[in-house]
Amino acid sequence: MPTAAKKMLFILSKATIENVYAAFIMANGARMEGIESEIFFTFFGLEAIQKKKLEHLHVATVGNPAMHMPTLLGGLPEMEALATRMMKKEMEKLDIPPVGEFLEILSDSGVKLWGCKLAVDMFHLKKEDLIDDLDGIITVGDFYARADTDNTHMLFV
Amino acid sequence: MEKVIASKSIKVNEEGYLTDFSQWDKTIGHEIATEKGIEMTDRHWEVIDYLQGKHKKEEALSIRGIKKSGVFNVKEFYALFPGGPLKVSTMIAGIPKPKSCI
Numbered sequence: 001m002p003t004a005a006k007k008m009l010f011i012l013s014k015a016t017i018e019n020v021y022a023a024f025i026m027a028n029g030a031r032m033e034g035i036e037s038e039i040f041f042t043f044f045g046l047e048a049i050q051k052k053k054l055e056h057l058h059v060a061t062v063g064n065p066a067m068h069m070p071t072l073l074g075g076l077p078e079m080e081a082l083a084t085r086m087m088k089k090e091m092e093k094l095d096i097p098p099v100g101e102f103l104e105i106l107s108d109s110g111v112k113l114w115g116c117k118l119a120v121d122m123f124h125l126k127k128e129d130l131i132d133d134l135d136g137i138i139t140v141g142d143f144y145a146r147a148d149t150d151n152t153h154m155l156f157v
Numbered sequence: 158m159e160k161v162i163a164s165k166s167i168k169v170n171e172e173g174y175l176t177d178f179s180q181w182d183k184t185i186g187h188e189i190a191t192e193k194g195i196e197m198t199d200r201h202w203e204v205i206d207y208l209q210g211k212h213k214k215e216e217a218l219s220i221r222g223i224k225k226s227g228v229f230n231v232k233e234f235y236a237l238f239p240g241g242p243l244k245v246s247t248m249i250a251g252i253p254k255p256k257s258c259i
Contacts, residue, residue: 033244
């Protein structure tokens, strides 16, 4: 049975690797199924489209029960970097691209990438700080207007 | 199950993918493409050749692999096979639908 979904709109508000990749893989997967998809980067999600930061995102080792390590240990120096290296190695094995390359694939696949105006202003970011493939910096209202077809779904990540 | 494609009885699964690649030939690919609303050009066939080559070498297909293929890029892939390029192109190529989520 073909899917009834026509358009997926993702709001990415976090910069931890697990959240960024969840949004990217879902957005890419939608395009692969012939579904339109767009991502709205807001708050810390903006780190994923900042040229200087996007290749330095981390896994959360503190406050993440799925890490199965005591919070105290997770807070030790280098712990986050270690967990991140391990996860990146596993992702490479599955041919999951690094963030920068993934963004290129998303853009080439027709995924629209939007920066949140309010968050961009709040973090004092300039257009030049953000990736060249960005489709624009828009307001919440503009993003809601992207839900212009039946069977549009909006997901907060 | 069997499906008549280009006047031949061809083994396919419930989604329409060939289950026996040895039954594939260009006329079969052509007819599946027409069914999908795609008019095949030389460029389309180059992509199909590439996909079948990967399949013969038992290398998994992914969108990242397409980007690195050197044969065509992601943008062109979507333009050639609209509506889910890997899904559509593998069906035309007579090879299984990729199982990967990327």
